[in-house]
Amino acid sequence: MKIEYELIKKDKTTGARLGLIHYGDKTYETPMFMPVGTQATVKTLSPEQVAETHAGIILANTYHLWLRPTPEIIEKAGGLHGFMNWHGPILTDSGGYQVFSLAHNKKKDITEEGVHFKSELDGRKLFLTPEESIKIQNMLDSDIAMSFDECPPATADRTYLKNSIERTLRWAERGKKVHQNPNQCLFGIVQGGPHRDLRKWSAEETVKLGFDGYAVGGVANDDEEKEAMYQAVEYSVPYLPEDKLRYLMGVGEPVDLVECVARGIDIFDCVSPTRLARHGNALVWGVNYPKNAKKSGAKEKRINLKNARFTEDFTPIEEDCDCYTCKTYTKAYIHHLVKCDEAFGKTLLSIHNIRFLIRLTEKMREAIRNDAFDEFRREFLSS
């Protein structure tokens, strides 16, 4: 069963859109936030716990699963769904981000043919090509495969970016040629850094190749400013077909979700909610904590449960949150778990943070449905 996207409604004043993802007999609404499960697990959560956050699609990573346990093992297990016991849709990233994060300090590692890696597991030399990435994703049997792209750093200059985009286009075409899984979508990726013309060009050329959906990549690297990130989205989205899913890769933070939905993005993924959770942080809508003297007046969007101020706070992270964590446990208890470095604390915070972002998408969908997205956005930004 191959994923089908259906555009339901376009917001009148912004680029926001409401859509449906049909997946066999299941449907999921967009805008959607997709939790990241790089190594075929959303860190510290069982699939049941992930499902309880109302997650739709989840992510896994080609690069990591290629090294371990290997696509052959996953294929024998009946594909990723059977292997990890996740029966909702799965998107696999191609390893393109790892080109950025693992190989990029050595420009010679990125060649026309593919990318040389040194395995961080055992130091052996690895070579990943666009064809190999797609073949691995075919074997993993994810529902959405991503083209193998180069994700250049924010500091890359125009000349570099131009060459990189051309190569990414050639890689996309090569990947498409070997893509053979009829149940699997293949998405193309728009690059172009902060440049309007390069984004347009990359988007148009990628669309010409013809994919099942389109991603905007390379916007959340390094020290990029938020405005630059939103602009990169603005420069890319208008050239993408309306009847296809638009995926903003690696974003993000609550405010980014709102701003990028306003610019026409449908689906997001980000490690932030689970990583923040493992580091003791909880996302919150904006709360005043009188004991936190340093930010007088400013509402907090995130609280650090490690802080001593929660030692005797016997209230949930958020009174009105419907997640398992907030319905069941107090900040004092989570503070205790975090201080003891207990795994359960990370689990509880991951549940809350993922549910937080998914609830945010639910609110945005509701607002779009009610022609109130712009109002919602203004309220959100001013809170």
Add this chain to the structure above:
RNA sequence: GCUGGAGUCGUCUAGUGGCAAUGACAAGAGACUGUAAAUCUCUCGCGCUUCGCGCUUCGUAGGUUCGAGUCCUACCUCCAGCA
């Protein structure tokens, strides 16, 4: 009572003539955006006008020395062995 050993930041610890004094843990705080992240960074004797300055510190009290956590004397406490 005798002999030997030991007393250093909340805890354990480095340190045998030039140190406000090492490391770990604890504690306090910060960062985190297609996961090389259950990671990393900062603070951690006191006070300031804090890329610096001043004070007070290494069981207690004296002493030697230009200079002592480091050497000497006495005392206190703890540990081990002998009585």
